[in-house]
Amino acid sequence: MSHIIDRRLNGKNKSAVNRERFLRRFKAQIKEAVSRAVKGRSITDIESGEKVSIPVKDISEPVFHHGQGGVREQVHPGNEEFIRGDRIQRPQGGGGGGGGGKASQDGEGEDDFVFELSREEFLNVFFDDLALPNLIKTQLMGVEELKQVRAGYTNDGTPANISIVRSLRGALARRVAMAAPTLASLGEAEEDLDQLLESDDESALEVRDQRKRIHMLREKLASIPFIDPFDLRYNNRIKQPKPTSQAVMFCIMDVSGSMDEQKKDMAKRFFILLYLFLQRNYDKIEVVFIRHHTSAVEVNEEDFFHSRESGGTVVSSALNLMADIVKKRYSGSEWNIYAAQASDGDNWDSDSANCGRIMEEQLLPYCQYFAYIEITEGEPQNLWYEYLKVKERQRHFAMQKIRSASDIYPVFRELFKRQPATRA
Amino acid sequence: MTPISTGSEWTFDLIEEYDRAIRKIAVDEFQLDVYPNQLEVITAEQMMDAYSSVGMPVNYHHWSFGKHFVSTEKSYKRGQMGLAYEIVINSSPCIAYLMEENSMTMQALVIAHAAYGHNSFFKGNYLFRAWTDASAIVDYLVFAKSYISKCEERYGIDEVEMLLDSCHALMNYGVDRYKRPQKLSLAEEQARQVEREQYLQMQVNDLWRTIPKRDKDDANREPQRFPAEPQENLLYFIEKSAPLLEPWQRELVRIVRKVAQYFYPQRQTQVMNEGWATFWHYTILNRLYDKGLVTDGFMMEFLQSHTNVVYQPPVTARWYNGINPYALGFSMYQDIKRICEAPTDEDKAWFPDLAGTDWRSSLEFAMKNFKDESFISQYLSPKLIRDFRMFSIRDDDHEDKLEVSAIHDERGYRDIRSKLAEQYNLGSREPNIQVWSVNVRGDRSLTLRHTMHNRRPLDEGSAQEVLKHVGRLWGFDVRLESADNDGAVTQSFEVKSSLELQRL
Numbered sequence: 001m002s003h004i005i006d007r008r009l010n011g012k013n014k015s016a017v018n019r020e021r022f023l024r025r026f027k028a029q030i031k032e033a034v035s036r037a038v039k040g041r042s043i044t045d046i047e048s049g050e051k052v053s054i055p056v057k058d059i060s061e062p063v064f065h066h067g068q069g070g071v072r073e074q075v076h077p078g079n080e081e082f083i084r085g086d087r088i089q090r091p092q093g094g095g096g097g098g099g100g101g102k103a104s105q106d107g108e109g110e111d112d113f114v115f116e117l118s119r120e121e122f123l124n125v126f127f128d129d130l131a132l133p134n135l136i137k138t139q140l141m142g143v144e145e146l147k148q149v150r151a152g153y154t155n156d157g158t159p160a161n162i163s164i165v166r167s168l169r170g171a172l173a174r175r176v177a178m179a180a181p182t183l184a185s186l187g188e189a190e191e192d193l194d195q196l197l198e199s200d201d202e203s204a205l206e207v208r209d210q211r212k213r214i215h216m217l218r219e220k221l222a223s224i225p226f227i228d229p230f231d232l233r234y235n236n237r238i239k240q241p242k243p244t245s246q247a248v249m250f251c252i253m254d255v256s257g258s259m260d261e262q263k264k265d266m267a268k269r270f271f272i273l274l275y276l277f278l279q280r281n282y283d284k285i286e287v288v289f290i291r292h293h294t295s296a297v298e299v300n301e302e303d304f305f306h307s308r309e310s311g312g313t314v315v316s317s318a319l320n321l322m323a324d325i326v327k328k329r330y331s332g333s334e335w336n337i338y339a340a341q342a343s344d345g346d347n348w349d350s351d352s353a354n355c356g357r358i359m360e361e362q363l364l365p366y367c368q369y370f371a372y373i374e375i376t377e378g379e380p381q382n383l384w385y386e387y388l389k390v391k392e393r394q395r396h397f398a399m400q401k402i403r404s405a406s407d408i409y410p411v412f413r414e415l416f417k418r419q420p421a422t423r424a
Numbered sequence: 425m426t427p428i429s430t431g432s433e434w435t436f437d438l439i440e441e442y443d444r445a446i447r448k449i450a451v452d453e454f455q456l457d458v459y460p461n462q463l464e465v466i467t468a469e470q471m472m473d474a475y476s477s478v479g480m481p482v483n484y485h486h487w488s489f490g491k492h493f494v495s496t497e498k499s500y501k502r503g504q505m506g507l508a509y510e511i512v513i514n515s516s517p518c519i520a521y522l523m524e525e526n527s528m529t530m531q532a533l534v535i536a537h538a539a540y541g542h543n544s545f546f547k548g549n550y551l552f553r554a555w556t557d558a559s560a561i562v563d564y565l566v567f568a569k570s571y572i573s574k575c576e577e578r579y580g581i582d583e584v585e586m587l588l589d590s591c592h593a594l595m596n597y598g599v600d601r602y603k604r605p606q607k608l609s610l611a612e613e614q615a616r617q618v619e620r621e622q623y624l625q626m627q628v629n630d631l632w633r634t635i636p637k638r639d640k641d642d643a644n645r646e647p648q649r650f651p652a653e654p655q656e657n658l659l660y661f662i663e664k665s666a667p668l669l670e671p672w673q674r675e676l677v678r679i680v681r682k683v684a685q686y687f688y689p690q691r692q693t694q695v696m697n698e699g700w701a702t703f704w705h706y707t708i709l710n711r712l713y714d715k716g717l718v719t720d721g722f723m724m725e726f727l728q729s730h731t732n733v734v735y736q737p738p739v740t741a742r743w744y745n746g747i748n749p750y751a752l753g754f755s756m757y758q759d760i761k762r763i764c765e766a767p768t769d770e771d772k773a774w775f776p777d778l779a780g781t782d783w784r785s786s787l788e789f790a791m792k793n794f795k796d797e798s799f800i801s802q803y804l805s806p807k808l809i810r811d812f813r814m815f816s817i818r819d820d821d822h823e824d825k826l827e828v829s830a831i832h833d834e835r836g837y838r839d840i841r842s843k844l845a846e847q848y849n850l851g852s853r854e855p856n857i858q859v860w861s862v863n864v865r866g867d868r869s870l871t872l873r874h875t876m877h878n879r880r881p882l883d884e885g886s887a888q889e890v891l892k893h894v895g896r897l898w899g900f901d902v903r904l905e906s907a908d909n910d911g912a913v914t915q916s917f918e919v920k921s922s923l924e925l926q927r928l
Contacts, residue, residue: 002443002461002539003517004436007470008524014473015493021585022490061488062593062889064855070880071820075844077747078738079815079831086828088817115494 023121029054030117034125039265042301043251043275043287050122053112123276148237157234166233174231178224186217247282247336247368248329249274250322252290253304254343256313263375264305266405267342270373273412274340282336288325292318294348298325315347315383316354323362330366337367345374345381352386359387364394372399373411425716432527432725439463439522442532443539449711450540450704454784458543459558460517463535471523472496474511481519482565484572484679486588512538514546514690516558529725532718536708541701548792549696551689561686568679575672587673590893591659591680596854598659598684621671628667648864654873655859658894659684667868668899677897692795692850699753700791706730706754736812747844752812756799759808760787770806801845806837816843821879852877860905869901870894874915876908881915888917895919 023030033052153166193210200207251271278285289304290296293311296318322339330337364370372387374380387399400411428441443463450456476493477483513519520538522531546552576584655661659681663674709726712718736751737744763771764786767779778786790803809832816839818829830836846852860873874882887904895902899921906915
């Protein structure tokens with residue numbers, strides 16, 4: 001008899017380790033594919049998998065085999081026309097295999113090895129590039145707003161929290177339970193009395209006894225309290241962290257001539273990181289893109305990163321625009337406002353003081369957090385010094401410098417690291 | 425008789441019933457000798473898992489298995505490929521996988537094909553009998569897996585992976601072709617492993633003593649050759665003699681070598697093995713039909729997949745990819761049966777010992793005592809050569825044109841038969857490369873020698889790559905010489921040992 005086993009439920013992902021080994025081995029190529037993908041992706045569309053292709057010659061495992069040349073004979077099926085001694089032109093393009101168009105046994109197919117990264121794998125590689133140990137551990141500062149939620153009933157609490165319905169329901173049940181035996185006896189006693197009265201008269205001793213007994217039982221029933229401290233139930237409320245439902249993220253970018261593709265790419269990575277991060281904390285996120293040179297405009301993502309127009313730099317124009325947009329669209333208390341500003345720090349000279357003022361007076365009071373990143377290799381510019389003053393006074397303003405892509409994550413961490421919750 | 429089932433859905437009860445009916449035919453009626461069967465129902469995903477770890481239920485971890493998984497998954501998901509409906513393992517009990525997506529018909533087909541066809545082949549064929557121990561392989565792989573993962577813990581995944589890469593590159597040269605090896609046995613393996621490590625290391629040390637003893641009159645003597653004779657099993661030679669390998673590394677080389685050896689018979693009996701399994705599923709399921717146990721619908725479905733399996737596209741077809749081993753093997757067993765039962769005059773002349781004999785025992789004999797090469801040279805009949813319309817092309821790079829050297833006619837039969845047989849000769853299909861010599865007294869360099877066959881050169885790119893792997897294992901300079909028939913070296917490759925090599 002054969003042994004039949006249902007294996008469907010065990011060991012589903014036996015190859016997971018091997019797959020991971022494979023990814024590990026081709027990390028460099030996959031990384032490259034991922035950074036290519038990031039360039040082509042929109043910020044909100046970062047969380048799906050990605051097709052990756054690796055040149056076949058990189059993944060092939062070499063073995064000894066014959067090359068072209070020498071003498072070889074091969075038997076094929078399906079002869080239609082040949083007779084012995086026929087001489088045939090060699091097929092063009094190599095393929096020493098003889099007649100057929102053999103898909104070269106030498107494994108020299110030129111197609112790339114293409115496969116798909118899952119979303120999880122994609123993010124891993126994406127973060128890996130940023131040396132990300134564990135994104136989830138980071139917490140936004142200050143989001144620990146608590147909300148009271150009902151959590152059933154308790155036996156004690158303050159009078160204000162008494163649940164009347166629950167308490168009375170309990171009292172009723174208690175009364176029913178406690179009265180039941182007495183009620184039964186009372187019923188019997190009354191029946192007996194009725195019987196007695198049919199034969200005896202009012203004054204008979206038994207009747208009097210019976211009446212006394214009925215009276216006693218009635219007293220006993222009456223002494224069951226209508227409500228007892230034991231019956232009281234209190235509404236129970238516990239505190240839960242409140243998931244704040246929505247947020248808006250402002251991406252502000254300087255597009256003056258000095259912001260080249262590479263800098264924009266770094267900014268983009270920073271925004272993506274911020275987006276992914278906020279996404280874990282909020283149900284709904286909106287993204288507002290503001291680009292500026294001497295004047296600022298709200299644009300879509302495509303224009304944000306790829307439009308070529310540029311000019312001088314007046315940073316305050318962007319801040320003013322953001323303040324306007326906040327007032328118009330996100331002024332309600334239900335919006336959590338975040339902003340990240342990326343610039344190479346070069347500002348029109350007298351404008352920087354403006355920026356500091358707008359920042360402090362019109363933006364920071366409404367923002368959860370405002371991060372300024374300066375993407376530059378050189379010395380900080382005047383904007384940086386201006387913002388330094390803001391940073392002194394405002395805890396939810398942060399600024400960092402980014403020199404290369406590998407700085408992005410550490411800077412991000414620095415900006416969003418958990419802060420002591422002493423902000424009253 | 426009423427059919428066992430009429431729908432296409434399978435259940436465990438039905439599988440059991442079909443298995444019983446198939447077993448009755450296979451074992452009781454046709455006397456197939458099989459290992460006990462274990463039928464395992466698995467999902468498509470698990471089938472891909474099994475696929476990518478060379479079909480074994482357990483195997484060590486390696487990136488190339490991951491690569492296979494990724495590519496299998498890709499083509500499966502795109503629907504380019506139906507998964508093979510059968511994987512069967514040469515073990516006792518013989519494990520055959522049934523995919524849950526299959527219809528009842530397909531399950532029955534797989535049971536007949538794998539659990540009785542392949543199974544009886546594994547148990548009967550001389551190569552498998554001599555070279556593999558079905559009862560030990562799974563245990564051995566469990567041992568190998570845990571040994572390798574311990575190495576990974578101790579020496580790091582990268583170290584282990586590098587070494588395995590190098591061993592895999594030589595896997596085809598990690599087998600004894602002529603000498604019968606010891607069978608795999610887990611118990612012995614474990615008991616002797618530590619002892620072996622120490623002993624081997626001692627041997628190596630002795631071989632590489634830094635201060636050679638030298639007698640006074642020694643100088644005149646011919647330098648002793650090492651190895652005394654060329655060695656065909658490169659991995660074995662490396663395991664025993666590579667100067668710098670750590671004991672655990674030798675054990676890894678050994679594991680890859682053992683696995684290679686285990687699969688070696690499969691590589692030599694593709695046509696025979698698939699043909700045998702196909703012959704039997706065809707015969708058994710037809711018997712089921714004759715007995716009224718299966719419906720017309722069942723037969724239609726079965727015949728459709730059977731026909732797909734044994735289809736041989738002609739050389740002119742765009743999807744032509746050489747000779748289909750299922751088609752050739754199946755036709756040959758069918759043909760042997762025909763020659764036994766109804767021989768023509770031609771058959772009588774060609775197969776005097778076969779014509780008119782009892783087909784069942786003749787078939788059994790053919791299955792047991794050959795490998796693809798000898799099977800074809802023994803049994804390929806003129807009729808089959810005509811049926812397949814076989815012809816042979818000679819490609820000589822000294823000539824400017826290809827030549828049709830034989831076709832399916834009177835003059836060509838023997839020619840085609842021996843040429844086709846030669847095509848299945850692993851010895852000439854793969855370059856013949858052996859350990860040639862080691863410079864024991866000098867730089868410890870290792871020289872391999874490729875003996876050319878029909879002037880066929882090595883593929884240079886891959887040869888250079890593989891040689892790097894050899895260099896990593898050997899630890900000193902390695903050379904590869906290609907020698908023609910007269911022993912003159914025509915091609916040579918060299919890899920200098922250096923630290924860089926360690927990081928291929």
